[in-house]
Amino acid sequence: MTANISDIELGIEFIRSDFTGDGEAFLSVATGEVFYRSEYIDEENPLPNDIDDQTKYLPLPHKRDLDLGAVLVFDFVEQQRPDEYAEIRAMFRKKGAYRRFSDWLDRHNLLDDWYRFKNETTKQAIIAWCKDNGVDV
Numbered sequence: 001m002t003a004n005i006s007d008i009e010l011g012i013e014f015i016r017s018d019f020t021g022d023g024e025a026f027l028s029v030a031t032g033e034v035f036y037r038s039e040y041i042d043e044e045n046p047l048p049n050d051i052d053d054q055t056k057y058l059p060l061p062h063k064r065d066l067d068l069g070a071v072l073v074f075d076f077v078e079q080q081r082p083d084e085y086a087e088i089r090a091m092f093r094k095k096g097a098y099r100r101f102s103d104w105l106d107r108h109n110l111l112d113d114w115y116r117f118k119n120e121t122t123k124q125a126i127i128a129w130c131k132d133n134g135v136d137v
Helices: 005-017 070-080 082-091 097-107 111-132
Strands: 024-028 034-037 057-059
Touching: 005 024, 005 034, 005 111, 070 082, 070 111, 082 097, 097 111
Parallel strands: none
Antiparallel strands: 024 034, 024 057
16 A cells, blocks of 8 residues: 555644544555544544444554654754763653753754754654555655
8 A cells, every 4th residue: 555654644743733632543555545533623524434444444653652752852862962861861750841851952052953853753753654554655
């Protein structure tokens, strides 16, 4: 099966951004089309009746399923500022870590580098997921 990586990226971002935590996205094995399910979506086009049939529709992963949370932060810091790794690890032991990390990035003029790293790593993780699931992108 072939699918558009941008559609898959949008589906994964949809899952992450659904504030209820119930958002789901599915990839059609037959067409490569991505379908969205959330109680907050007013569907003009209803979902297929068999959307839960995993032989026909692959549920897209959440970013945390792709190790794109704090692990990603630690990998970035290890590459960019290994001498500050312990400080960042300690930062993530407390509430509000991402806000403090963002401030840290800003102080060190690393925001652009972080977003480049995050986007590339995310894309590579999605490509690996696709490969593991027989999806050509």
